[in-house]
Amino acid sequence: xxxxxxxxFTDQQNQIAVFGKVFGHPARVAILQHLFKIDACVCGDLVNxxxxxxxxxxxxxxxxxxxxxxxxxxxxxKVCYCINPERWTNMKRIMTDFLNQDFNSKMxxx
Amino acid sequence: xxxxxxxxFTDQQNQIAVFGKVFGHPARVAILQHLFKIDACVCGDLVNxxxxxxxxxxxxxxxxxxxxxxxxxxxxxKVCYCINPERWTNMKRIMTDFLNQDFNSKMxxx
DNA sequence: AATATTAATCGTAATATTGCAATAAATTAA
DNA sequence: TTAATTTATTGCAATATTACGATTAATATT
Numbered sequence: 001x002x003x004x005x006x007x008x009f010t011d012q013q014n015q016i017a018v019f020g021k022v023f024g025h026p027a028r029v030a031i032l033q034h035l036f037k038i039d040a041c042v043c044g045d046l047v048n049x050x051x052x053x054x055x056x057x058x059x060x061x062x063x064x065x066x067x068x069x070x071x072x073x074x075x076x077x078k079v080c081y082c083i084n085p086e087r088w089t090n091m092k093r094i095m096t097d098f099l100n101q102d103f104n105s106k107m108x109x110x
Numbered sequence: 111x112x113x114x115x116x117x118x119f120t121d122q123q124n125q126i127a128v129f130g131k132v133f134g135h136p137a138r139v140a141i142l143q144h145l146f147k148i149d150a151c152v153c154g155d156l157v158n159x160x161x162x163x164x165x166x167x168x169x170x171x172x173x174x175x176x177x178x179x180x181x182x183x184x185x186x187x188k189v190c191y192c193i194n195p196e197r198w199t200n201m202k203r204i205m206t207d208f209l210n211q212d213f214n215s216k217m218x219x220x
Numbered sequence: 221a222a223t224a225t226t227a228a229t230c231g232t233a234a235t236a237t238t239g240c241a242a243t244a245a246a247t248t249a250a
Numbered sequence: 251t252t253a254a255t256t257t258a259t260t261g262c263a264a265t266a267t268t269a270c271g272a273t274t275a276a277t278a279t280t
Contacts, residue, residue: 111233111234111235112233112234112235112236112237113234113235113236114236135237135238137238162238162239162240163239163240163241164240165239165240165241165242166238166239166240169237169238169239170238184246184247186246186247186248187246187247187248188247
């Protein structure tokens, strides 16, 4: 029905899914990579970086901000965005734990 | 329009988004964790593990298989699923490169 | 105050995703 | 062959996501 039955799963599983979802659009990946690349706050020029309209970028930024992965501070008529290091580290630990699960040779049984 | 404009982004960004998307549902996360946990192929009993209907699980398995993260081999009337180690390692490198981007103190400028 | 600049929000259309009942397909067992 | 078992597919309804034009809100500039 278009709605994930999140009550069936653990908090950890739901958390991983929420992070997965936010990385599940290339525009949000590009925004995050850009923030890392300039290694500072970007004030304003995010719309020119990507080929999407201003309301679309604004919406993607909102999702990243809702998850806490970026911070946005008002600076006059502009808003300065940057990575939230604490939250990024926190997210990275959760995702890395999931990605680093180990398998052994028995996996090849079929 | 519900359709991501993937032509605007790099192959790497689109690849990350595709992996993000597949991890963006807790059922798929749970399936993968179960396959790691039992550390072998699971033949049949995936539907009983999760609280979702058989066609729903089948659909999630198909998406994981389409991305190559799991393998499914027919064994009589059952199908045995397991992690595809090569593809998992490949995916892990791509995602880890993305997650391990580094930030410095300037990030806190705002 | 009037205008310009910038970002957020609203409204809407197009498409995607999720979930499952019903059914089909494939193999096994009797 | 017939029935049972298991998984995949189809079709559909409900909801979510993506994108953007139009508008609003907020500050800055003149």
